[in-house]
Amino acid sequence: MKRMATVDRIKIDSVILSSVFQIGDSQHIEGRSNALAVQREAEIFFGTEGEYSSYPIFSEPIAFQPEMETIIGHTHTIHPFLKVRNIDITGVSSSSIVHLGNTCNVLLESRVKHIRHLLPRTKIQQ
Template sequence: MMLKRTASVEQIKIDSVIFSSVFQIGDSQQIQAFSRALAVQREAEIFYGNEGNFAAFPVFLEPIPFQSDYENVNIFTHNINPVLKVGSIDILGVSSSSIVHLGNSCNVSMEARVKHIRQLLPRPE
């Protein structure tokens, strides 16, 4: 069951929305975003030809533990004012499986996995 509220935004400014990200105006029944990245920082531009193999890194293969979303919870909500009013929103960037959502949502599942690698040249002793 989705909440029954209305979002009223006078002005919104977003400079950048990238990498499996969403800017959503309106209600959503289901939102699912997924992003993965290899971030390699090298002192020298040496390429071995096998870059980009996500399966070589366990961080991309390990399952994410989720708690059951079928708990019995009794809740009573009374919205005195069913309108959420916002004057202005200013966002620099939305990235890597993120969302800016103006509205109601029911099911949201988002995942971002990043492996950072630094490859430095050998240092003389």
């Protein structure tokens, strides 16, 4: 027997960037998020910003762990209800899930490329 969740109150300020807020059971959840973060000390633009194909991190395959051996077991749920009074979440971002319910399959992927262009530093005078 699966558990059933009851929540009296849930407050979420924001859900962004391929994230999911799911109430109820689901068969399959898939979330993907790509982010390119460029930080510069000077306002210089090269014209190629935003081209994900320029960076291998966005196209390289992710090595997933192979499926493990199947284990057969028996569980007994004494209390089939999960009761929660209050959930307070500031933010859900970058391919994340807040899920109240049961799920069979979940696949989440978040890839971030950080680039920092800093101005040349002079030696600190003593």
